[in-house]
Amino acid sequence: MPMSPTSRSVRDEVQNFLDHLLSADVALLANPTVVSAAPTHSDPRRVAVSWPEPDSKFLPFRGSPGVATYVHWLSTSQYSAILFDGSLLQLTYLVGSEGICGHRLAYVPCPFELDVDLLRSEPVLDVCDAFGSVHTVALRSAVHFDYDEARSAPDHPTVHMSLNADSCRVPCVAPMRLGHFVEWVFKHFYATLWQSDRYLRSLARSGWGGPTISEPQAQGLHLSWAR
Amino acid sequence: MSLEVVRGESRNRAIAQALIEQIAAVVQSGTVYLGYPVLASADDKVQVDALLVSEEHGLVAFQYADNNPADAADMQRYVDQQDRLYAVLDSNLRRHDGLRRGRGLRVEINTATVFPTAVDAPDVADGIYCGMAEVADRLAVLPPLEPDAMEALHAALQRVSTIKPAKKRESVTGTSSRGAKIKQIEKGIANLDAWQKRAAIENPDGPQRIRGLAGSGKTVVLALKAAYLHSYYPDWKIAVTFHSRALYQQIQDLVTRFSFEHSNDAPNFERLRIMHSWGSARRAGIYSEIATALNAPVRDWAFARSAFGSDDAFSGVCDELLSIARQSKVEPIYDAVLIDEAQDLPPSFFKLVYMFTKEPKRVVWGYDELQRLSEGAMPTMEELFGTNEAGENLVSLEDVPGEARRDITLPVCYRNTPWALATAHALGFGIYRHDGPIQHFDDPQTWLDIGYRPVSGVLQAGRSVELERQAGSYPAYFTELLEPNDAVQFHRFGNETEQDTWLAHSILNDLHAEELEPDDILIVLPNTYTSKRRYSSVARALHTVGVASHLAGVSTSLDELFVPNSVAVAHIFRAKGNEAPMVYVLDAQHASLGPDRITRRNTLFTAVTRSRAWVRICSYGPSADEVATEAQEIEARQFRLAFRVPSPAELSVMRRLHRDKAAGDPEKARHAAQVVGQLLDAFDQGELDIDDLPPDLRSRLRSRLSEADADEPDV
Numbered sequence: 038m039p040m041s042p043t044s045r046s047v048r049d050e051v052q053n054f055l056d057h058l059l060s061a062d063v064a065l066l067a068n069p070t071v072v073s074a075a076p077t078h079s080d081p082r083r084v085a086v087s088w089p090e091p092d093s094k095f096l097p098f099r100g101s102p103g104v105a106t107y108v109h110w111l112s113t114s115q116y117s118a119i120l121f122d123g124s125l126l127q128l129t130y131l132v133g134s135e136g137i138c139g140h141r142l143a144y145v146p147c148p149f150e151l152d153v154d155l156l157r158s159e160p161v162l163d164v165c166d167a168f169g170s171v172h173t174v175a176l177r178s179a180v181h182f183d184y185d186e187a188r189s190a191p192d193h194p195t196v197h198m199s200l201n202a203d204s205c206r207v208p209c210v211a212p213m214r215l216g217h218f219v220e221w222v223f224k225h226f227y228a229t230l231w232q233s234d235r236y237l238r239s240l241a242r243s244g245w246g247g248p249t250i251s252e253p254q255a256q257g258l259h260l261s262w263a264r
Numbered sequence: 265m266s267l268e269v270v271r272g273e274s275r276n277r278a279i280a281q282a283l284i285e286q287i288a289a290v291v292q293s294g295t296v297y298l299g300y301p302v303l304a305s306a307d308d309k310v311q312v313d314a315l316l317v318s319e320e321h322g323l324v325a326f327q328y329a330d331n332n333p334a335d336a337a338d339m340q341r342y343v344d345q346q347d348r349l350y351a352v353l354d355s356n357l358r359r360h361d362g363l364r365r366g367r368g369l370r371v372e373i374n375t376a377t378v379f380p381t382a383v384d385a386p387d388v389a390d391g392i393y394c395g396m397a398e399v400a401d402r403l404a405v406l407p408p409l410e411p412d413a414m415e416a417l418h419a420a421l422q423r424v425s426t427i428k429p430a431k432k433r434e435s436v437t438g439t440s441s442r443g444a445k446i447k448q449i450e451k452g453i454a455n456l457d458a459w460q461k462r463a464a465i466e467n468p469d470g471p472q473r474i475r476g477l478a479g480s481g482k483t484v485v486l487a488l489k490a491a492y493l494h495s496y497y498p499d500w501k502i503a504v505t506f507h508s509r510a511l512y513q514q515i516q517d518l519v520t521r522f523s524f525e526h527s528n529d530a531p532n533f534e535r536l537r538i539m540h541s542w543g544s545a546r547r548a549g550i551y552s553e554i555a556t557a558l559n560a561p562v563r564d565w566a567f568a569r570s571a572f573g574s575d576d577a578f579s580g581v582c583d584e585l586l587s588i589a590r591q592s593k594v595e596p597i598y599d600a601v602l603i604d605e606a607q608d609l610p611p612s613f614f615k616l617v618y619m620f621t622k623e624p625k626r627v628v629w630g631y632d633e634l635q636r637l638s639e640g641a642m643p644t645m646e647e648l649f650g651t652n653e654a655g656e657n658l659v660s661l662e663d664v665p666g667e668a669r670r671d672i673t674l675p676v677c678y679r680n681t682p683w684a685l686a687t688a689h690a691l692g693f694g695i696y697r698h699d700g701p702i703q704h705f706d707d708p709q710t711w712l713d714i715g716y717r718p719v720s721g722v723l724q725a726g727r728s729v730e731l732e733r734q735a736g737s738y739p740a741y742f743t744e745l746l747e748p749n750d751a752v753q754f755h756r757f758g759n760e761t762e763q764d765t766w767l768a769h770s771i772l773n774d775l776h777a778e779e780l781e782p783d784d785i786l787i788v789l790p791n792t793y794t795s796k797r798r799y800s801s802v803a804r805a806l807h808t809v810g811v812a813s814h815l816a817g818v819s820t821s822l823d824e825l826f827v828p829n830s831v832a833v834a835h836i837f838r839a840k841g842n843e844a845p846m847v848y849v850l851d852a853q854h855a856s857l858g859p860d861r862i863t864r865r866n867t868l869f870t871a872v873t874r875s876r877a878w879v880r881i882c883s884y885g886p887s888a889d890e891v892a893t894e895a896q897e898i899e900a901r902q903f904r905l906a907f908r909v910p911s912p913a914e915l916s917v918m919r920r921l922h923r924d925k926a927a928g929d930p931e932k933a934r935h936a937a938q939v940v941g942q943l944l945d946a947f948d949q950g951e952l953d954i955d956d957l958p959p960d961l962r963s964r965l966r967s968r969l970s971e972a973d974a975d976e977p978d979v
Contacts, residue, residue: 052804059797066796066818069807089807111819119796119818158792162819166544167565 041136042245044072044084050215050241051086051128055118057236063227065157067118070128080133087129088117102179104148111161116145123147123156123165126222127181128215137245142218143181144226149173182221184212184249195249198260208259211248216240217262267291267318271668272299272465273496275313279328279396281666283314283378286399294318300465301421302495302526303352309495309527310352311345317421319414321406324374324392325349332379342377343389350375350391362416370413374406421461436779443779445745446845446877452741457481459674464488466668467600467626471618471649471659473671474630477714478873479679479843482630483511486602487518489628493600494519494536495527500599502536505550505617507608508841509540513824515604541609542578550601551582554616557597560588579610586612589619596622605841606631614648618658625659675715675737679843682733683748684872684879686903691855691881692869695907696897697890702861702918708909719904730906746877748903754895757884760851764805767848767882771831772809774846782812783826786844787833788871790854790864795835798851802833836867839874847875853888886948 042050051070058064068088075085085091092115107125110116116125124146131139149169156164178200189195194208219240223231231237244264267288274280280298287296297315314326327349333339353373357363363370376392378399385393392402409417431450436443463474463485476482490504504515516538523531543549545564548556555562563571563581572580598621603609606629614629621627649659661671677685689695694702705711708723715737721729742751757763767787774780787802789795799815806813813831816824817838825842826832832844849871855864868891872879883891910918946952954962 055800059800062797064797064800066815067800069800069804071807089812108819114814114818157796160817160819166546 042132044086044132047086047130047132047137048072051117051130054215054219054240058118058120061234061236062121063230063234064118064120064126065161068114068116070117075131080138083131083133083138085129085131088114088127091115091129102145106179107145107148108162108165110145119161121153121156123149123151123161128218137184137212138186140184140212141181142213142215143179144218144222145179146175146177146226148175148177150175180221182209182213182218184246186249189249191251191253194251194254194259208250208254208257210250210255210259210261211244211264212246214242214245216242266293268295270295270297270300270462270465272297272492273467274298276328276330279378280314282396283326283328283399286396287316287403289400290404291316291318291320294320295418297421297465299496300492301356302492303349303356308348310349312349312353315421316403317414317417319409321403322374322409323371323417324376324403324406325353327375327377329377329379332381332383339383339386339393342393343386343391346375346377346389346391346393357417357420360416360420363413363420370410371417372407376402431781433779433781435781438779441777441779442774442846442878443781443784446780446784448745449741449845449877452739457676459672459676460485460488462669463672463674464492466672467493467628468664468668468670469624469626470670471625471661472628472669473661474628474674475672476630476632476674477677477685478632478870479677480674481676481678482632482674483515483604483841484518485674486604486628486630487515488522490536490602491519491522491526491531494531495523497599498532498535500535501597502600502602503550503598504536504538504602504604505541506603507541507605508837510825510838511604511841512538512540514841541603541613542581550617551578551585551613553597554589554620555585557595557620558585558588558592560585579612582610582612582616586615589616594619596620598622600626600628603627603629611643611648615650618649627659673713677715677738679876680738680873681742681746681748681751681875681877682738683752683903684875685738686733686905687752687879687881687898688869688872690898690905691872691891691894692865694861694865694894695905696894698893700918701907701910702865702921704910704915704918706915716905721906723909725909725911728906728908730901730904732904749899751878752898752903753878753880754892754899755880755882756888756892756895757882759884760801761805763850763882763884764802767802767850768805768809768811770848770880771806771811775811780846782829782831784845785831785848786825786839786842786846786874787813787831787848787850788839788874789833789835789850790867790871791851792835792837799833802850806831836871840870843874843876845875845877847871847879849879849881852881852883852891853885856887856890 048070055064055067055070059067070086071089072084072086073089075083077083092113110125110127111119115127117128118126120126124144127141127143127145129141130137147165149165150173151164151168155168180198180200182196182198184196186195192206194206196209196212197206198209199205199207219237220231220242223234223237242262242264248264250259250261267284269284271280284296295317297317299313300315301312303310303312311327312325313328316324316326327342327345329342333342350373353375354369357369357371357373374392375390376394376399379393379395382395382398383393394402431447433443433447436447438444460481466472467489474482474485486504490502493500494502504519506512506515519531519536519538523529539553540547540549541551542565543552543562552562563584565577568577568581596619598617601617601621603614603617606614614627617627618625645657645659645661649657651657663669663671680688693704694700708725708729711723711731715734716731717734719730719732721727723729723731755763755766757766771785774785775782789798789802791798796815796818799813799818803813803815811831812829813833814827816832816834825834825838826844834842849868852868852871855861855868858864872881881891881895943952947954957965
């Protein structure tokens with residue numbers, strides 16, 4: 038994979054991954070991965086690789102995502118895939134004339150522990166309505182890996198991981214390839230699946246961009262991986 | 265021809281009967297509507313106690329007066345009322361092109377106020393003012409209608425322009441495109457037929473049943489009936505209830521529009537309540553409201569599923585509540601309850617509704633005749649409502665002469681073309697299945713009840729017969745506008761990708777060359793369990809050709825099925841109760857897989873009958889052989905059904921063989937079936953030989969197959 042992937046290759050990589058999730062019954066449903074125009078003043082050829090009609094903002098309102106956010110995303114199809122347990126994957130890459138120039142890779146756990154069989158056959162929110170309660174609620178935060186050069190600042194690392202709060206931005210060494218994100222999600226949250234699914238482990242993890250972390254950020258707590 | 269009486273709500277039955285006798289003396293053929301139409305001026309409702317439509321004496325609207333006028337001022341009141349009636353009728357009729365001539369009307373509007381005894385007509389007033397005994401004489405001098413005005417008048421009275429919000433279809437420019445044809449069909453659907461009108465207006469003092477095939481207009485009739493009763497009795501507590509949550513929006517919409525059409529006002533939803541049969545934490549339903557009234561625990565789905573199993577969840581909670589109700593003092597809640605999709609609701613629900621409806625127990629239920637294709641499954645009146653202490657049925661549907669009908673059948677199927685319906689029956693029953701049908705009616709005469717006629721042979725057990733849809737069981741616009749081999753098509757593919765790719769290009773053609781709109785198209789997936797996954801690949805194929813789509817019911821069951829600018833995809837339970845001009849049934853080979861054959865065939869039946877004009881039945885892979893072969897036979901026989909009517913003994917064997925076997929663990933059974941499928945694929949592709957299997961496995965397999973062969977009847 039070249040250091041500067043094309044939008045087509047990025048789209049294919051994402052789509053192939055989603056197709057695998059479907060065929061392996063890991064995903065209940067996956068939206069098509071599409072390439073749409075996302076021009077800027079400085080890069081009129083920039084495109085977004087994402088699900089059809091993504092919200093322009095990650096969060097439609099201020100604050101950390103909660104149950105209401107999950108309901109909103111589900112109701113408005115703001116996801117790349119719904120996993121078998123009701124969790125969401127949101128995969129968006131921005132590709133400019135120089136290659137990958139942005140991403141938001143999010144894992145949104147389902148707020149409740151739900152019957153996976155019911156999730157397969159019934160509407161997800163109906164199952165949440167019927168079985169979601171204080172006894173089934175799962176205190177889990179959404180996790181997302183963002184790459185945004187335009188907002189880069191000392192307290193806003195170019196590539197960072199967020200969880201629990203807006204202010205949480207753990208610096209990351211470089212833009213994240215899909216394979217690294219998949220490893221993060223499945224190795225840590227679906228360990229058995231990770232061990233048994235060779236395809237997930239085989240996804241390419243060579244870099245999609247050079248290091249973006251600053252020296253001060255690299256001196257502190259940060260996430261790094263071989264590229 | 266004779267004088268027909270449609271018995272709507274009547275302020276005074278005795279007066280109504282007397283009026284009918286007067287009319288019958290001078291009118292040989294026509295229709296008298298009692299308590300219809302319900303009209304309103306800009307300010308108020310206008311009373312129409314009776315409306316006569318006859319060729320002999322035209323249109324006459326009657327108002328009853330309870331007493332003769334005491335003085336001139338009293339008489340003036342009656343004059344004002346009659347003038348208001350005339351004005352509203354005039355305004356109403358002028359909306360219809362067929363009744364206008366220039367700036368006037370082709371039909372003279374006669375109005376009459378009928379007093380108990382003879383009166384002096386007011387000095388300056390139009391219209392008839394007379395005693396009951398004079399009505400016949402006054403009618404006799406009224407001129408006849410113009411020769412072809414009768415049809416236009418009936419169409420105007422039967423027209424409910426708000427049944428469907430007519431799509432403008434501005435993009436339709438062709439005259440022979442599918443878009444042009446469906447535009448014509450939608451215009452035709454706007455008219456209720458005489459059966460539907462009668463069913464909507466006639467309300468006996470007691471229970472009433474409305475039967476008909478899917479697509480015969482029952483939901484529309486029930487909504488119209490609810491709006492009609494509400495406008496007549498605004499203080500009544502009326503509930504309209506149903507099984508599928510998806511109907512909520514549709515029924516609310518219809519009731520609202522009908523109310524505006526008749527009363528110039530929105531319904532009062534505090535009194536006219538649209539309620540799901542169960543209810544939820546967010547919204548009361550009939551069950552939850554009754555449970556609350558009894559101070560009994562309101563069981564939710566989670567509890568019910570755990571206590572009674574998924575399949576019996578609702579019947580379980582209703583049974584439980586009924587036991588409580590029978591031990592309690594019951595205060596009825598409702599003045600009238602209208603139940604749609606009755607075939608999907610348990611008998612204990614009906615018993616509860618009956619208990620909680622005030623005398624004279626106005627419970628109206630509509631059900632799809634034979635939606636489940638097994639007539640024997642429909643409960644009797646005794647099973648539905650129970651018996652009294654003397655052992656007599658609480659509910660009888662026998663008509664009482666001179667009263668509104670209690671049992672109405674809607675014989676015309678408006679939704680489906682005759683070819684789609686015949687195809688659905690052929691596939692649903694397995695008429696042309698190689699090993700013979702898998703289900704059949706208990707009584708062969710039922711075929712006639714649902715609109716078939718024998719073309720040859722004899723419709724008797726043990727005899728061969730060939731049936732076709734009879735003219736009159738479907739509206740004429742189907743044969744005028746559509747061709748059978750365009751209305752129903754079968755397509756077979758090598759694999760799923762091929763099917764989905766073809767689907768995408770076919771839909772592209774529908775949207776461009778054929779001028780249909782995205783929300784005219786419905787894709788039905790027969791397998792609920794895999795529908796989300798299947799949708800993903802369908803969506804991708806559609807997206808590749810630039811067509812947007814959505815899967816209804818991903819997030820909630822209250823999702824609207826049809827969304828502008830997007831093709832709807834739905835699994836069979838979500839599609840039920842809905843319809844679309846163009847329907848694609850995917851993965852039809854699903855009907856041939858698995859042990860639950862009857863359910864799968866019923867699913868195929870339901871899927872095909874979602875189509876309003878065109879249906880494409882698609883299958884793929886080796887397991888498509890069965891459906892594909894049956895499809896060829898259906899086409900070769902030009903949508904006629906030729907079969908040997910099973911004898912009672914054969915029917916019994918059929919039921920035993922093809923009964924839906926309740927697997928202890930459906931997921932386990934499904935997984936096992938998949939594994940067997942993989943095994944067979946391995947055999948087919950040469951990856952495995954049967955001799956590769958361990959000997960004990962080989963002999964168990966052979967033994968099991970031999971047992972299955974022995975079970976098959978010699979049909």
